[in-house]
Each structure stands twice: as structure tokens, then as C-alpha cells.
Amino acid sequence: xxxxxxIAAFLLVLxxxxxxxxxxxxxxxxxxxxxxxxxxxxxxxxxxxxxxEFRGLISDYLFLDSIAFYGETLNRTERPRxxxxxWRWLYQTLTASTDLDPYFLDPYLFGNAFFTWEAGMIRETxxxxxxxxGYRTWDWMLPFFAGFNNFYFLQENEKAAEFLMEASRRPxxxxxxxxxxSKLVFKEKKTETSIQFLEEMLQRTDDESIxxxxxxxxxxLRGILLLEQAVVQYQKRFHRKPQRIELLVAKGIxxxxxxxxxxxxxxxxxxxxxxxxxxxxxxxxxxx
Amino acid sequence: MTTLWPIALITFKEGIRNRAVYGITLVALLLFGATALVxxxxxxEVGKVxxxxxxxTISFAGLLVVLFVGINLMAKDLDKRxxxxxxxxxxxxxxxxxxxxxxxxxxxxxxMGILSFLxxxxxxxxxxxxxxxxxxxxxxxxxLADCLTVLMxxxxxxxxxxxxxxxxxxxxxxxxxxxxxxxxQSLSGVKALLETPSHELGFTVSPVTMNMVKASYYLFPNxxxxxxxxxxxxxxxxxxxxxxxxxxxxxxxxxxxxxxAALIFRKKEFP
Amino acid sequence: MITINxxxxxxxxxxxxxxxxxxxxxxxxxxxxxxFGFLGPNGAGKSTxxxxxxxxxxxxxxxxxxxGKDVRDPEAxxxxxxxxxxxxxxxxxxxxxxxxxGGKTAGMDANNIRERSDMLIDKVDLxxxxxxxxxxxxxxxxxxxxxxxxLIHDPDVIILDEPMSGLDPxxxxxxxxxxxxxxxxxxxxxxxxxxxxDIERFSDRAGIIIGGRLKRVDTLQNLLSGGKxxxxxxMGEVALAQGGTAA
Numbered sequence: 001x002x003x004x005x006x007i008a009a010f011l012l013v014l015x016x017x018x019x020x021x022x023x024x025x026x027x028x029x030x031x032x033x034x035x036x037x038x039x040x041x042x043x044x045x046x047x048x049x050x051x052x053e054f055r056g057l058i059s060d061y062l063f064l065d066s067i068a069f070y071g072e073t074l075n076r077t078e079r080p081r082x083x084x085x086x087w088r089w090l091y092q093t094l095t096a097s098t099d100l101d102p103y104f105l106d107p108y109l110f111g112n113a114f115f116t117w118e119a120g121m122i123r124e125t126x127x128x129x130x131x132x133x134g135y136r137t138w139d140w141m142l143p144f145f146a147g148f149n150n151f152y153f154l155q156e157n158e159k160a161a162e163f164l165m166e167a168s169r170r171p172x173x174x175x176x177x178x179x180x181x182s183k184l185v186f187k188e189k190k191t192e193t194s195i196q197f198l199e200e201m202l203q204r205t206d207d208e209s210i211x212x213x214x215x216x217x218x219x220x221l222r223g224i225l226l227l228e229q230a231v232v233q234y235q236k237r238f239h240r241k242p243q244r245i246e247l248l249v250a251k252g253i254x255x256x257x258x259x260x261x262x263x264x265x266x267x268x269x270x271x272x273x274x275x276x277x278x279x280x281x282x283x284x285x286x287x288x
Numbered sequence: 289m290t291t292l293w294p295i296a297l298i299t300f301k302e303g304i305r306n307r308a309v310y311g312i313t314l315v316a317l318l319l320f321g322a323t324a325l326v327x328x329x330x331x332x333e334v335g336k337v338x339x340x341x342x343x344x345t346i347s348f349a350g351l352l353v354v355l356f357v358g359i360n361l362m363a364k365d366l367d368k369r370x371x372x373x374x375x376x377x378x379x380x381x382x383x384x385x386x387x388x389x390x391x392x393x394x395x396x397x398x399x400m401g402i403l404s405f406l407x408x409x410x411x412x413x414x415x416x417x418x419x420x421x422x423x424x425x426x427x428x429x430x431x432l433a434d435c436l437t438v439l440m441x442x443x444x445x446x447x448x449x450x451x452x453x454x455x456x457x458x459x460x461x462x463x464x465x466x467x468x469x470x471x472x473q474s475l476s477g478v479k480a481l482l483e484t485p486s487h488e489l490g491f492t493v494s495p496v497t498m499n500m501v502k503a504s505y506y507l508f509p510n511x512x513x514x515x516x517x518x519x520x521x522x523x524x525x526x527x528x529x530x531x532x533x534x535x536x537x538x539x540x541x542x543x544x545x546x547x548x549a550a551l552i553f554r555k556k557e558f559p
Numbered sequence: 560m561i562t563i564n565x566x567x568x569x570x571x572x573x574x575x576x577x578x579x580x581x582x583x584x585x586x587x588x589x590x591x592x593x594x595f596g597f598l599g600p601n602g603a604g605k606s607t608x609x610x611x612x613x614x615x616x617x618x619x620x621x622x623x624x625x626x627g628k629d630v631r632d633p634e635a636x637x638x639x640x641x642x643x644x645x646x647x648x649x650x651x652x653x654x655x656x657x658x659x660x661g662g663k664t665a666g667m668d669a670n671n672i673r674e675r676s677d678m679l680i681d682k683v684d685l686x687x688x689x690x691x692x693x694x695x696x697x698x699x700x701x702x703x704x705x706x707x708x709x710l711i712h713d714p715d716v717i718i719l720d721e722p723m724s725g726l727d728p729x730x731x732x733x734x735x736x737x738x739x740x741x742x743x744x745x746x747x748x749x750x751x752x753x754x755x756x757d758i759e760r761f762s763d764r765a766g767i768i769i770g771g772r773l774k775r776v777d778t779l780q781n782l783l784s785g786g787k788x789x790x791x792x793x794m795g796e797v798a799l800a801q802g803g804t805a806a
Contacts, residue, residue: 045481052473053347053515056340064329103522106332138424206331294663298652305651305692369647373657373708376613376641377664378633558615559570559607 041092044099051100059101066093067110087119094128102135112145113207122153133166140170141204144177148201151194157184176200191225216261220276223258227266227274230254241272291379292387299391300398303361309399312352316403319345320410327414335422338414339521342407343433346400347517350441353399355465358392358445363458371558382550385449389546392445400438407434424523432531433520439538440514444469446545447509453549453556471504472511479505509541560716560747561589561612565621568607568771581607582771585621589749591715594742596762596779597751598793604771605751606644609720612749613641625716637665640709644720646701650694654685654704657693658711665712672711679707683733699730706737717741719750723757735761755789767793769800 042050051058069090073082082090094107108129115125129146136142147163150156164181167173176196183193195218202214227245230253234242238251245268248254260266264278303309323341330337365371365388374384411430415422448465455461479501486492513534519526566585569578582604589595599605610616612623614630628635648657655676662672680689683703688696693704702725709717719738723731738761741748752758758765759779766776774796775782782792 045477049474049477049481052470053512053517054344056336056517056521057344060326060330060337060340064326067331101518101521103518103524104333104336106330109332290666291664294660298649298656298660301656302649302651364649369643370649372613372615372641372643373646373648374664375615376636376639376643377661378635378637378666379664380633383633555617557617559610 041089041096044096047096048100055100056104059097059104062093062097062100063104063107063110066090066097066107070110070114082118087115087121091115091121091124091128098128098131102131105132105136105139108132108142108145112149113205113210116149116153117210117213122149125149138171140167140173140177143167143170144173144200144204147181148197151184151197161185174200191221191228195221195225219261223260223266224274224276226254226258231268231272231274242268244268245274291377291383292390295374295379295384295387296390296394299361299388300394302364303357303391303395304398306357306360308357308360309353312349312357312399313402313406315352316345316349317406319348320406323410324414328418332421333423334414334418335425336521338411338422339425339430340517342411343430343437343517343520346403346407346434347437347515349403350396350400350437351444351469353396354441354445354448355462355469357395357399359448359452359458359462359465361388361392361395362448362452362461366452366456366461367458369558375558381554381556385453385546385550385553389446389449392449393442396438396441396445400434400441404434426520426523429516429520429523429526432526433516436514436516436531436534439535440511443509443514443538443541443545444472444511446542446549450545450549450552453552468508469511472509473515474512475501475505475508475510476512510537513537560591561587561623561625561749563587563608563612563621563623566608566611566618566623567620568604568611568616568618580771582611582618585768585771585773587766587773587776589747590764591747592742592745593763594738594748594761595750596758596765597749597768598755598758598765598789599751599753599768600797601753603768605753605768606720607771608768609718609749609751612718613639637712638715640712640714640717642702642705642709642717642719642722644724646705648693648701648704651692653692654680654689654696654707657704657708661708661711667712675711675713676707679710682737683707698725699727702726702730703733706734714746716747716749719748721752722750723752723754731757755793759783759789765789767796769796772800774800 041047047058048055069086070082073086076082091111094111097107098104111125111128115121115128126146126149129142129149133139133142133146143163144167147160147167150163151160161181161184164177164184168175168177168181177200180193180197180200183189183196198214198218198221202211202218205211205214227248230248231242233253234248234251237253242248242251245257245266249256257266260276260278262276262278264276266274266276269275320342323338323345326341327334327338365374375381379387408430415425444465447468448461451461451464451468452458455464482493482498482501516526518524563585566582567580568582570581571577572579585604585608587608597605597608607616611618612625612630613636614633617631623630625635626638652660658676658679659672662675667675680686683706685700685703685707688700693701696704702722706722709719719734722734726734735757738748738750742763748761750761762779764776764778765782767774775792783789
């Protein structure tokens with residue numbers, strides 16, 4: 001009997017030690033800096049060969065690895081939250097995942113959501129989307145997103161229109177796409193087109209933070225549109241462009257000047273276009 | 289061929305009662321459970337991940353059956369001299385090989401049938417809960433991928449028979465079969481890689497290497513042909529002529545392997 | 560019944576390729592209905608001879624026939640029941656399934672197999688274990704199962720390689736009784752042993768083989784004539800083979 005108790009006690013001590021040690025070790029491990037050298041992704045041709053008949057599985061794994069990593073970074077307090085080489089690693093991982101299975105939708109959506117807004121890697125994102133678009137021929141979303149990126153971040157409207165037209169040719173494509181595309185090309189009704197485009201994007205976006213950005217932008221553009229239409233009204237009535245934006249209210253065209261949701265103020269530039277003081281700070285990678 | 293049936297049947301019984309079969313089935317069950325969990329971690333294509341994991345589990349478990357249960361069946365005869373029991377009957381060496389191989393086919397088919405049933409159950413379960421995320425899903429494609437995997441395993445098994453016919457150690461047979469599997473699965477990729485134009489590749493491939501790879505391509509079984517998991521996961525079109533020619537290739541390779549195995553086995557001595 | 564003509568067999572030992580002569584110019588004839596004991600020290604070539612008869616090894620020269628058929632013909636084994644030295648069977652089969660296999664491969668029909676299985680399992684005293692997997696059997700039980708398997712198809716020729724090795728007295732008695740019974744049925748029994756006592760008790764004729772060569776073949780009566788016992792005869796042959804003179 002005594003021996004049984006002694007053995008039981010011994011095992012109990014070992015078990016508690018096991019739990020404590022594992023917990024401490026896991027915590028300490030997270031503190032270890034993850035070196036740049038450790039973040040290597042095998043080049044895709046080798047990866048494909050090494051994956052044997054399990055390409056789909058490895059593709060899934062790589063994608064889950066990247067979203068797991070991204071999720072971890074959300075807890076970080078230091079700025080920049082994600083270092084440059086970490087973005088590169090994420091991009092390489094998503095590239096590897098889509099090289100193994102180019103039909104896998106999630107890496108493309110993930111890449112499009114975060115590489116554009118946070119990392120400013122627009123062209124890389126579009127390369128990724130273009131690959132997916134080439135394989136997922138039944139999918140109109142990928143060329144649509146590529147088109148949006150060209151329009152919103154790169155101001156390359158012609159390319160944007162190309163992508164939208166490609167998207168429109170795919171099954172179940174929203175007929176709106178063709179009209180937006182044509183407007184982009186002919187540069188008419190820029191603000192209205194932007195609002196339209198952004199509203200389409202808003203519909204297809206799940207991520208809350210990105211939805212917020214779109215909603216804010218749409219609000220700003222609605223404000224601008226209102227002011228632009230007011231400028232046209234003013235011109236019709238007074239046969240000249242208004243010098244200052246306050247005149248629109250003073251002359252009774254509109255009730256009041258809409259608030260800039262970014263916290264700046266709307267004003268009229270020398271050529272009579274409606275601008276906002278926050279335009280410059282907003283999009284650092286945007287062509288001025 | 290009334291002598292083939294008893295040989296096949298006892299081979300099958302001996303195989304299916306092997307404790308390893310239970311172990312492998314258990315492992316597969318755990319992996320199917322993991323499928324149910326992991327697939328839901330993906331934001332959109334839950335269906336695709338579920339199919340990937342389920343089919344991969346079937347392939348992997350099937351591979352374990354061929355390597356450990358299948359070769360073990362041979363091992364008993366080669367290493368442990370159970371072969372005296374069989375060869376003392378009025379049967380020819382060829383009948384022994386063919387009968388044993390038929391038993392092996394039965395073993396693989398039955399175990400794969402059980403695994404497939406479990407896989408399909410796992411997928412059905414996931415689909416009922418998360419049906420909306422199962423875009424582009426086709427039972428046909430999944431069943432076809434499963435059948436081709438079974439054929440691939442039978443081809444690998446035939447090759448292991450060929451190795452067993454001239455080696456005297458089951459361990460060597462195991463190693464050679466594993467090597468054949470790896471080469472068989474990766475050869476297409478290697479050949480495609482080396483055939484890309486050298487400016488893309490970054491280095492030039494010597495014609496000697498190229499010829500060696502080409503020769504290996506025809507010598508070793510191209511097992512990657514039987515892998516249509518990607519097509520099944522995304523319901524991509526699979527042409528019937530592809531399926532027909534792949535099946536023909538498989539059957540021909542099996543026939544050649546078993547014929548060679550029988551011929552070599554005729555000369556084998558058991559002192 | 561069994562004829563062996565000019566059989567020689569050489570083995571290559573390991574990678575060095577040293578040749579070992581296992582059998583040299585063996586000529587032997589076993590008559591129908593007799594019990595023939597093949598006596599020799601370990602490594603003399605007894606097992607080699609038997610394995611050549613069973614077509615498990617191929618001779619370098621010479622030929623052998625059983626029942627008029629060349630041993631290389633599978634049909635020769637239709638009338639042969641074989642029990643190897645230290646038999647080993649598939650782990651997960653039962654004795655019943657083993658006998659079914661033996662019967663079916665010899666061309667018996669299911670009813671016949673059932674009848675003879677019941678009879679043989681009774682005879683070798685395996686009733687309690689008949690449905691248990693063979694891996695649960697003791698060594699003695701495995702040997703008995705092997706005997707049953709050798710006899711399932713009622714063969715005319717029974718070849719036993721060291722049938723008494725590793726058996727307890729009960730087992731040895733059973734094998735002995737069986738050999739007597741088979742002889743009574745007019746079967747031909749060819750068995751090898753290095754145990755003098757067994758050869759003495761059961762053989763009609765015996766052959767002494769030493770170093771791959773057959774030294775003497777004669778009826779047991781003649782061998783033991785002049786008051787010698789088998790040990791004397793045997794040791795005499797051993798001495799001769801080593802270059803001495805007969806005692």
C-alpha cells in the first residue's frame with residue numbers, strides 16, 4: 001500500500017511539473033525573436049516536387065500558416081506592427097500556396113485585403129490576383145478586385161477598365177461592371193463612378209476594418225459629389241465658377257457644407273474642383 | 289484457376305487480420321476528425337479543404353497499408369519461411385505469385401472501401417453543417433479520385449512484388465518500394481521542371497541528365513498521373529479519355545510487373 | 560516411388576563465393592509402401608535432398624522423380640504430403656483455414672475437406688484450438704497442425720524433415736504412431752533425422768549420408784546384423800568418411 005502511494009505521489013509530481021514546464025516553455029518561446037533568416041519559403045518548383053501527391057494539402061497548410069501568423073501580429077503593440085521582411089514572407093507564402101493550388105480562393109482574398117491597405121504592395125497583390133483570375137475562370141471577383149486596385153491605389157483607370165471588362169465576361173457578373181468600366185475610360189462623372197465602384201466593393205467585403213474605410217470614403221465622396229453638383233448649379237445660375245466654397249451656402253445653392261469624415265475641410269481649388277484638406281495625408285502612395 | 293482462389297483468400301485473411309490494419313484505421317479516423325476541425329478554420333473554401341484533407345488521408349492510410357501490411361505479407365513468406373507451407377502444394381511458382389497478388393488486391397480494395405466510407409461520412413457531416421461553403425462540389429469527382437488512388441496503390445503493390453521476387457529481405461523490399469513511391473510521385477514534376485527553358489530556370493540542364501530523367505520517366509511508374517485530388521477539390525473537368533488511358537497505363541504496368549515477378553520467382557531457391 | 564539420380568548441389572557461401580558441396584552424386588530409390596529413414600549428422604545434406612524433392616532448391620546436376628513425375632512439375636506434389644523442419648504458418652489463420660487451404664490447393668472439394676479436417680484435427684488432438692489463430696499455438700501444437708496439413712489430401716507419399724525435432728514425449732509418440740499407421744495404409748514415408756533411436760524404431764530401410772555423400776543404404780535388418788547397434792554402424796561410417804578405418 002505504501003509503495004502504491006509513493007508511486008502515485010511521484011507520478012503526480014511529474015505530471016504537475018510537466019504542465020508547468022510546458023506552459024512556461026511555450027510562453028518563453030513566443031518571446032524569442034523570430035529571425036529574418038528563419039523565414040524561408042521553398043521556391044515553388046521544388047515545393048511542388050516535394051509535396052508529392054499532397055499539393056492541395058500543403059497549399060491549405062501554407063495559407064493557414066499565413067493567417068495564423070497575421071492573427072498573432074494583431075496582438076502586437078510596436079509600430080510598424082508588421083516588419084517589411086515579414087510582409088515579404090507572407091507574400092511568398094501566399095505565392096507558394098497559390099502555386100501549389102492556383103484555384104484556392106482564400107489566399108487571393110486574404111492577400112487582397114491586407115497587402116493593399118496595410119503594406120502598400122499593390123502591384124504584387126495584382127500579380128497574385130491576375131494568377132488567380134487566370135485559373136478561376138468562373139470567378140468574376142478576382143479581376144474585379146484587381147480592377148479596383150488599379151483604380152483606387154494606382155489611378156491606372158485604363159487598366160482598371162480592362163480588368164472590369166474581363167470580370168464582366170464571367171458568369172454571374174454584376175451588369176454594373178460594364179457601366180463602371182466604360183465610365184472609367186471616358187473619365188466622365190469621376191466622383192459618381194468612384195462611389196459606384198466603392199459601393200460594389202463594400203458589398204463584397206466582410207472584413208470590418210476595411211468596410212469602415214470604404215464607408216468613410218463613400219461618405220467623403222458623397223460630400224464631394226454634392227459640392228460638385230452645387231458648383232454646376234452655381235455656374236448655371238451665375239454664369240461663372242464660385243471663388244470660395246462658402247459662396248455655395250451664401251447664395252442658397254445648398255444648406256450647408258458637408259462634413260469631411262476624415263476631419264478636414266472641403267474647399268475649392270483655383271480650377272473650381274472640389275478638394276479636401278485631408279487629401280494629402282490620406283493616401284501616401286497615391287499619385288499627387 | 290481454382291488454385292488461385294485459396295491462395296488469394298488466405299493472403300487476404302492474413303492481411304486483414306493484421307493488427308496494423310486496426311492501427312492504420314484508427315490513425316485515419318483521427319485524421320478525419322482533424323479534417324472536420326481544420327476545414328472550418330478556412331474563411332471561404334471549407335469544402336475544398338475538407339476534400340483535400342479527406343482524400344489525402346485516404347491516400348496516406350492506403351500507402352501505410354501497402355507498405356506495412358502488404359510487404360509484411362511478403363515478409364512472412366520470405367523471412368519466416370511460411371512459404372514452405374504454400375509451395376509444397378501442387379501449384380506452380382507463377383500461380384503462387386498471381387494468387388498472392390490477387391489476395392493483395394482484395395486487401396487493398398477492402399481497406400480502402402472502409403476508409404472511403406469514413407471519409408465520405410466526414411465530408412457529409414461537414415457539408416450538412418457548412419453547406420454554404422461547399423461551392424463547386426462534385427461527389428463524382430471525389431469518387432473518381434478515390435478509385436484512381438486505389439489503382440495507384442495496386443500499381444505500387446505490384447512493384448513491391450517485383451522487388452520481393454529477387455531480394456531475400458523484406459526490409460530491402462520496403463526501402464525499394466518507398467523509393468519507387470517517391471520517385472513515382474515526383475518524376476512528372478522533375479521532368480517538367482527540367483524541360484522549362486534554361487533562361488527561366490537559371491541553369492542549363494545537360495543532355496545526359498535530360499536523357500536519364502526521360503528514361504526514368506518510362507521505367508518508373510508515373511504515380512502522379514493517378515492523383516486528381518486537385519480536380520476533385522475544385523470540381524474541375526476531367527476528360528474521360530484521360531481516365532481511360534490512365535487506367536490502361538496502370539493495368540499495363542501491373543501486368544508487366546507481375547509477369548516479371550513471376551518469371552524471376554521461378555528461379556528463386558529456398559534453402 | 561521416389562527416384563533420385565546423380566543429384567549434386569553446390570552453394571555459394573556469402574560474398575566471397577566459397578563453394579560448399581551440399582550433395583555429391585546422390586543416387587537413391589525409395590520403394591512404394593516402405594518407411595525410409597535418412598540418417599546423417601547436421602549439415603550432411605538431408606534437408607537439401609528433401610528440399611530438392613519439393614522443388615524448393617534446384618540441383619546443379621541430376622534429376623529426381625516422385626511417382627514417375629519430375630519434381631519440377633507441380634503435379635508431382637499432388638500425391639506428396641510435406642512437413643518442413645520447424646514449420647511456420649501464417650499467424651492469423653486458424654487450423655481449420657489452414658487445412659481448407661491445403662485441401663483446396665490439392666483439388667479437393669469442400670465436403671471432402673470438411674470430413675478429412677474433422678478426422679485429422681481429432682487425430683492430432685487439436686479440437687479445442689481448431690478455431691484459434693495459429694499464433695496462439697505452442698510449438699507442439701504447430702507441429703501437429705503441420706502434420707494434419709501434410710495429410711489433408713490423403714497423399715501417397717509423406718516426406719518429413721526432422722519430424723521429431725523439438726517435440727515432447729507425447730508429441731514424439733504421436734508422430735511415431737502416425738508413421739506406423741501410414742505404413743499400415745500402404746503409404747510411402749520418407750523421413751530424415753539425426754536421432755538414431757527414431758531411425759531404428761520406424762524405418763524399414765535407412766540411408767546414411769555424411770558430407771553430402773550417401774555412404775550406405777540397406778534394410779535395418781542388414782545394417783544391424785552381427786549384433787551391432789545403429790550407433791556403432793553410424794560412427795563407423797563417420798570415421799571412414801574422415802579417413803580412418805571401420806571399427
